[in-house]
Amino acid sequence: xxxxxxxxxxxxxxxxxxxxxxxxxxxxxxxxxxxxxxxxxxxxxxxxxxxxxxxxxxxxxxxxxxxxxxxxx
Numbered sequence: 001x002x003x004x005x006x007x008x009x010x011x012x013x014x015x016x017x018x019x020x021x022x023x024x025x026x027x028x029x030x031x032x033x034x035x036x037x038x039x040x041x042x043x044x045x046x047x048x049x050x051x052x053x054x055x056x057x058x059x060x061x062x063x064x065x066x067x068x069x070x071x072x073x
Contacts, residue, residue: 002057006034
């Protein structure tokens with residue numbers, strides 16, 4: 001359940017990196033929709049299709065040194 005794949009299936013082309021900026025409301029709405037759809041698919045897989053394990057992949061970028069240090073050390 002790769003949210004990025006849901007996004008690629010929904011939006012075939014990106015005009016620029018601006019789609020991914022946090023202040024891009026349209027891009028944010030699409031990304032949220034994809035995450036919600038993926039979560040619903042995970043729930044359906046586990047509840048109705050007999051799935052026992054589901055991997056929900058979300059990629060996140062963090063450049064805050066304090067957060068990075070807290071998570072590594």
